[in-house]
Amino acid sequence: xxxxxxxxxxxxxxxxxxxxxxxxxxxxxxxxxxxxxxxxxxxxxxxxxxxxxxxxxxxxxxxxxxxxxxxxxxxxxxxxxxxxxxxxxxxxxxxxxxxxxxxxxxxxxxxxxxxxxxxxxxxxxxxxxxxxxxxxxxxxxxxxxxxxxxxxxxxxxxxxxxxxxxxxxxxxxxxxxxxxxxxxxxxxxxxxxxxxxxxxxxxxxxxxxxxxxxxxxxxxxxxxxxxxxxxxxxxxxxxxxxxxxxxxxxxxxxxxxxxxxxxxxxxxxxxxxxxxxxxxxxxxxxxxxxxxxxxxxxxxxxxxxxxxxxxxxxxxxxxxxxxxxxxxxxxxxxxxxxxxxxxxxxxxxxxxxxxxxxxxxxxxxxxxxxxxxxxxxxxxxxxxxxxxxxxxxxxxxxxxxxxxxxxxxxxxxxxxx
Numbered sequence: 001x002x003x004x005x006x007x008x009x010x011x012x013x014x015x016x017x018x019x020x021x022x023x024x025x026x027x028x029x030x031x032x033x034x035x036x037x038x039x040x041x042x043x044x045x046x047x048x049x050x051x052x053x054x055x056x057x058x059x060x061x062x063x064x065x066x067x068x069x070x071x072x073x074x075x076x077x078x079x080x081x082x083x084x085x086x087x088x089x090x091x092x093x094x095x096x097x098x099x100x101x102x103x104x105x106x107x108x109x110x111x112x113x114x115x116x117x118x119x120x121x122x123x124x125x126x127x128x129x130x131x132x133x134x135x136x137x138x139x140x141x142x143x144x145x146x147x148x149x150x151x152x153x154x155x156x157x158x159x160x161x162x163x164x165x166x167x168x169x170x171x172x173x174x175x176x177x178x179x180x181x182x183x184x185x186x187x188x189x190x191x192x193x194x195x196x197x198x199x200x201x202x203x204x205x206x207x208x209x210x211x212x213x214x215x216x217x218x219x220x221x222x223x224x225x226x227x228x229x230x231x232x233x234x235x236x237x238x239x240x241x242x243x244x245x246x247x248x249x250x251x252x253x254x255x256x257x258x259x260x261x262x263x264x265x266x267x268x269x270x271x272x273x274x275x276x277x278x279x280x281x282x283x284x285x286x287x288x289x290x291x292x293x294x295x296x297x298x299x300x301x302x303x304x305x306x307x308x309x310x311x312x313x314x315x316x317x318x319x320x321x322x323x324x325x326x327x328x329x330x331x332x333x334x335x336x337x338x339x340x341x342x343x344x345x346x347x348x349x350x351x352x353x354x355x356x357x358x359x360x361x362x363x364x365x366x367x368x369x370x371x372x373x374x375x376x377x378x379x380x381x382x383x384x385x386x387x388x389x390x391x392x393x394x395x396x397x398x399x400x401x402x403x404x405x406x407x408x409x410x411x412x413x414x415x416x417x
Contacts, residue, residue: 011175011193011224013142013167014102017154018113018120020179021197021217022127023089032082033074043072052114052153053182061116061147087122087335092199096131098217099139101225108167110143112160112176114153117362120146121374122335128375129333134304138341140357140375143167155186175224177217181205195220260295260415261352266408268385268393272296273412275310281328283309283395285385285410297417298352305341307354314340316356316380316397318373320363323384323398323407324356336361336370340397348416355379356397383410 019025030041048068055064066079102109111127113120124144131139143166147153150162164171171191178184178196185206187194196210197220214220261273268285272295275283283296296309307314309328315337316324329337342354358380359373384403385393393408403409 009193011107012169012173013108013110014175014177014221014224015110015112015163015167015192016177017179017183017197018111018115018123018127019089020199021177021183022091022095022111022179023123024092024199025089025123026200028082028085028089032078032085034078040072040074044069044074044078047072049180049182052147053155055153056156058147058151058153061114061119083119086119087126087333089123089126091127091130092217094217095127096133096135096139098221098225099127099131100135100137102221103137103139105226107224108142108169110145110163110167111141112145112154112163114147114159116148117146118372120144120148121362121372125335125372125374129338136305138357138375140377142377144374155182155189157186157190160187160190160192177220178210184208184210258297258299258417259348260417261298261412262415263385263393263410264351264413265410266385266387266393268408268410273298273309273395275312275328283314283326285393285395300342300344300346302344305344307340307342316340318359318361319371320361321398322402323380323396324359326383326395326397334370335372338373338375346414348414350414352383352412352414353381354383354397355381358399383412384408385410 016022026041026045029045030036030038033040033044048065051064051068062083065082066076069079099109111124113123115123121144124141128140143163145162145166147159150159152159154160160171160176174192176183176187176192176194178187178194180202181204184194184196185208188208194208194210196213197217198213199215201215212220212222218225263269263271263273263285271286273283273285274293274296299308300306301308312328315327315329317327318324318336318338326340329339338357338359340354340356342352346353356379357375358378360376361371361373363371380398382398382400382403384396384398384407386396387406387408388394393410395410396407
């Protein structure tokens with residue numbers, strides 16, 4: 001469904017509703033009920049939408065989720081299960097390829113969500129990670145705003161206005177991708193043009209009509225999502241639904257084969273990077289090298305650029321500041337970790353060229369939880385060693401400005417095996 005518009009108009013930015021426009025959060029709501037049915041999950045979710053869309057000023061998101069459950073007769077275990085499993089929400093199948101295609105066309109991309117900062121950025125990180133898997137270019141949004149940050153729930157105008165300074169555009173330059181009828185009305189009243197990705201067939205409300213309405217994201221964006229070349233690795237093409245905008249490329253296999261990474265810089269010079277105890281999971285250089293711990297065996301995965309050591313994938317772990325510690329990734333990703341990726345085609349004897357996304361981290365008030373971190377755009381490329389004791393260094397990656405004091409700039413020289 002579509003309505004007439006100026007054929008020459010093109011947005012400078014495209015902004016999305018998160019929990020329905022990009023994510024299939026509905027299945028998680030269903031699975032969190034005792035019956036695990038859409039009948040119960042749908043009633044709960046619909047009541048939640050009614051509450052949040054009528055709230056206006058921000059009230060704690062998690063409280064509204066619990067209120068909605070109680071009002072439709074669900075036990076407290078339902079919202080507890082929902083929030084516990086929040087990080088498992090999956091994007092709709094076509095979302096990764098659509099986001100990569102729009103990014104390649106040069107659009108600024110953003111998200112506005114009726115969530116708390118904690119829940120919102122967990123879900124945003126999830127979209128960014130899912131839209132990066134198998135693609136040569138990691139995906140990040142240029143801007144994101146939660147209801148807690150703006151102080152308002154959609155469809156209040158202020159909730160939409162809050163993203164304008166972050167994107168540096170006017171409302172009239174934004175195409176908003178709605179996930180619900182309330183978003184169609186709210187974004188239109190905020191001065192944005194709107195398309196509706198009505199994946200689950202929600203009922204229409206209000207007088208505003210979207211430029212286009214469709215059950216799939218790529219079709220909802222018809223006329224804005226054009227042909228472009230975005231490369232993915234063929235090893236994931238069976239799992240990622242691609243459109244004509246996607247061109248599969250290389251298979252996943254190590255570049256260079258395997259190699260040692262020899263440190264250069266400070267007291268770590270001429271020492272191999274490795275995974276010794278007692279710093280479990282950390283990459284270290286120098287120090288007293290136990291006789292049973294040899295140099296780490298590194299490899300770079302073709303296509304993704306993922307860095308591995310001794311068969312384990314390597315991540316940056318964030319805690320605020322201008323650097324991230326270099327550790328083995330967890331089997332279940334934490335909210336403050338992101339994979340380290342490296343350039344393709346590196347050569348024996350050269351300095352290892354890798355990067356980690358720059359993250360902004362929000363501390364959780366519960367000391368048992370990791371901070372929630374999200375990409376802000378840009379990357380860190382400077383390896384450095386934190387001088388723990390003598391010439392014993394813990395490896396990190398960060399900004400050049402962070403390589404001061406106990407953080408010594410380190411180059412890792414590739415030594416092919």
